[in-house]
Amino acid sequence: MATPSITVAETPLVLYALRRADDALILGHRLSEWCGHAPMLEEDMALSNIALDLIGQARALYTYAAEVEGKNNDEDKLAYLRDVRQYRNLLLVERPNGDFAQTMVRQLFYSSFADPYWRGMMHSTDATLAAIAAKSEKESAYHLRHVSEWIIRLGDGTDESHARAQAAIDDLWAFTGEMFAVDDAERSMIASGVAVDPLTLKSPWMVTVSEVVREATLTLPETDWMQQGGRDGRHSEHLGHLLSELQHMQRSFPGASW
Amino acid sequence: MVAVANGDHDLWQRAWDAAAAVTDPEIPVLTIADLGVLREVTLRGDGRIDVAVTPTYSGCPAMNMIAVNVALALECAGFPDATVRTVLSPAWTTDWMSDAGRRKLRDYGIAPPQPASSRRALFGVEQVNCPQCGSGDTELLSEFGSTSCKALWRCKTCREPFDYFKCH
Numbered sequence: 001m002a003t004p005s006i007t008v009a010e011t012p013l014v015l016y017a018l019r020r021a022d023d024a025l026i027l028g029h030r031l032s033e034w035c036g037h038a039p040m041l042e043e044d045m046a047l048s049n050i051a052l053d054l055i056g057q058a059r060a061l062y063t064y065a066a067e068v069e070g071k072n073n074d075e076d077k078l079a080y081l082r083d084v085r086q087y088r089n090l091l092l093v094e095r096p097n098g099d100f101a102q103t104m105v106r107q108l109f110y111s112s113f114a115d116p117y118w119r120g121m122m123h124s125t126d127a128t129l130a131a132i133a134a135k136s137e138k139e140s141a142y143h144l145r146h147v148s149e150w151i152i153r154l155g156d157g158t159d160e161s162h163a164r165a166q167a168a169i170d171d172l173w174a175f176t177g178e179m180f181a182v183d184d185a186e187r188s189m190i191a192s193g194v195a196v197d198p199l200t201l202k203s204p205w206m207v208t209v210s211e212v213v214r215e216a217t218l219t220l221p222e223t224d225w226m227q228q229g230g231r232d233g234r235h236s237e238h239l240g241h242l243l244s245e246l247q248h249m250q251r252s253f254p255g256a257s258w
Numbered sequence: 259m260v261a262v263a264n265g266d267h268d269l270w271q272r273a274w275d276a277a278a279a280v281t282d283p284e285i286p287v288l289t290i291a292d293l294g295v296l297r298e299v300t301l302r303g304d305g306r307i308d309v310a311v312t313p314t315y316s317g318c319p320a321m322n323m324i325a326v327n328v329a330l331a332l333e334c335a336g337f338p339d340a341t342v343r344t345v346l347s348p349a350w351t352t353d354w355m356s357d358a359g360r361r362k363l364r365d366y367g368i369a370p371p372q373p374a375s376s377r378r379a380l381f382g383v384e385q386v387n388c389p390q391c392g393s394g395d396t397e398l399l400s401e402f403g404s405t406s407c408k409a410l411w412r413c414k415t416c417r418e419p420f421d422y423f424k425c426h
Contacts, residue, residue, distance in 0.1 A: 028317075042400035042410070049402040056317025060346065131347035135316050138426055146401055 003254040005083045006073060012185040014069045015088065016195060017129070018078070019231055021061035022089035025079055026239070027110060028054030029246055033097055046146060050107070053139040060132045080250035084233075084240045091230040092175035094239040098168065101154050101161065105168035107147040112208040113179045113201060114140040120196035129194065148212045155216025166218050177226025179205070270301045276335035277309050283323045284405050287366045290324055294354025297345055307332050307340040312350045315406040315426065352426050364389045369411065369422040386422050388413035 008014065031051035038044035062075035092110060097103045118140050121133035154165040180198045182190070189195035213220055229235065249256055277299055278291035290296040290311065298310035309328055313321050325342040332340040352371035355363075360370035369389045387394050393415035400410040408421045 042402070045400065045404070046402035049406050052317035052319070052406050053315060054317070056313070056315060060316060127347060131349055132316075134347070134349035135313070139316060142401070142424075 003081060003251050005086065006077050006081045008065075008073065008078070008082065008086065009069055009071055010185075011069070012188050013126070013194065014065050015185050016189050017061050017065035017068065019088040021058045021065060021078070022087050023093050023110075024054040024061065025058035026087070026089045026242065027093035027106075028052070028058060029242060030093065030095075030097055031103070031107075034103065039100055047103075050143050050146070053136075053143070057132065057136050057139070060135075064128050064132070076250070080247045084235055084243055086233060087230075087235065087239060087243070088233065089230050089235075089239075090175070090178050091227055091236060092172065092178065094230070094236060094242060095172060095175065096238055098171075099164055101164040102168040102171065104147055104150045104154065105165065105172050107143065108151050108209065108212060109172060109176050109179075111140055111144040111147055112205050112212075113198075115144045115208070116201050116204045117196060117198070120201065124195065125193035144208070151212050151218075152216045155213070155218040162217065165216065169213065169218060170221055173221045173223065174225060174227045177224075178228045178230060181228055181231065183231065266301065270299065272335060273301060273307045273332060273337055273340075274299045276331045276337070277307075277328050280324060280327045280331050283320050283327070285363070285366070285368065287362045288359050290328070292356050292359030292362065294350060294356070294359075295324065296328075305337075307337045309340060309342045310345045311342060312345050314350050318406055320405075350426075352423065355423075363423060367420060368408070369420060371423045371425045386411055388416060388418065389420055390418045391416040 008018070010018065028051045031047045031054065034047040035044065035051070038047050058079070059075050062078045066073040066075060066078060090110075092106060095102070095106055114136070118133045118137035122130055122137060124130040124133065151165065154161040156162070180202050182198060186195060190197045210220065278289055278296055280290050280296075282288045282290065282293060282295075293314065295311050295314060296309070297312050298308075300308040300310075302308055309332070311321070311324060311328065321344070325344075328342050329340050332338075353373060355371065363370040367389050369386050372386075385394050386396050388396055388411075391413060393413055395414045396411050397414060398409065399412050399419065403410045403421050407423055407426065409424050410419060411422045412419045
């Protein structure tokens with residue numbers, strides 16, 4: 001008998017922490033799928049290490065969300081016992097790994113945002129989020145440098161790697177707008193100084209991404225139509241499959257530990 | 259090093275020493291005191307011990323093991339039911355690693371982090387000396403190593419590969 005999902009009282013602060021935790025967990029899980037499959041040993045370690053950083057960030061954020069909610073939830077329940085519609089992550093991070101170029105472009109888009117985002121969050125009026133940010137900022141900066149080098153190598157590499165990197169940019173571009181979207185819950189967090197206004201990060205993000213893409217001899221699409229929904233629990237079909245693997249143990253064997 | 263003592267100082271010292279001797283499961287030559295992971299040991303009014311540790315990297319899997327080992331070490335030293343909590347602020351940096359810790363790391367074959375963990379240092383523009391032969395003629399092989407705190411380097415003089423404890 002499978003374990004039922006928990007309910008979460010999503011006050012603005014709980015929701016805010018949960019959304020960032022979900023981003024980090026889902027992207028971390030995606031990267032962990034490369035473990036043992038990366039194109040070379042060093043990259044296998046790199047992807048696994050980046051995954052570890054992200055899952056670590058997720059743990060701190062879930063723990064904080066549960067503490068603020070004060071309803072007997074914890075990091076494990078939040079990760080393992082919420083259904084797909086309760087997940088609040090960006091659609092970008094649940095995109096399948098695809099080929100190596102798809103994984104790297106997804107990471108470029110995310111890390112180019114995470115880097116200035118966490119740097120800004122170090123000044124949050126919320127002491128716990130500021131502390132999580134102080135650690136995440138260094139990690140994100142390191143991830144960004146690593147992925148930027150790969151994008152340049154792929155784009156400015158062979159015809160094949162160039163074509164695949166360009167295809168990945170074209171495919172994933174429509175999922176980048178959601179990073180900068182703000183709803184009422186977030187607006188209250190921004191007003192109280194808890195959250196960084198993501199709109200202020202749009203131009204630094206664009207500068208970082210454009211410079212890497214230009215050096216990689218690739219181009220950004222002209223289109224500005226953007227896909228959204230993840231923040232409200234409207235996900236692509238891919239997230240359910242991911243969660244079925246991520247949650248399988250706890251759903252099948254409630255409370256299992258070792 | 260932050261240390262808060264309440265009441266009996268000798269008793270507190272015994273607890274501190276027990277906790278401080280716990281080693282990092284991934285780098286067993288370093289104690290958590292060397293690393294700067296041990297932040298606070300408090301002797302509570304009821305005689306129980308409360309320990310505060312701070313994580314190194316967000317996802318460092320050694321943290322769970324360290325918490326278990328600290329409680330165990332205190333139990334063995336005569337302090338049952340110690341609590342170990344994690345404090346996030348201020349965030350740990352490699353600057354908190356003691357000089358003794360840096361020496362032990364080098365002797366163990368891991369190049370220690372440079373002091374002052376600036377962004378510049380994080381981005382590897384610094385010079386890393388080979389922990390085997392001391393040569394400064396080294397090169398980065400991989401930004402990510404066997405654990406989240408290390409990068410993989412190679413010495414061009416003695417040709418030995420080595421781990422470098424990244425600045426953080």
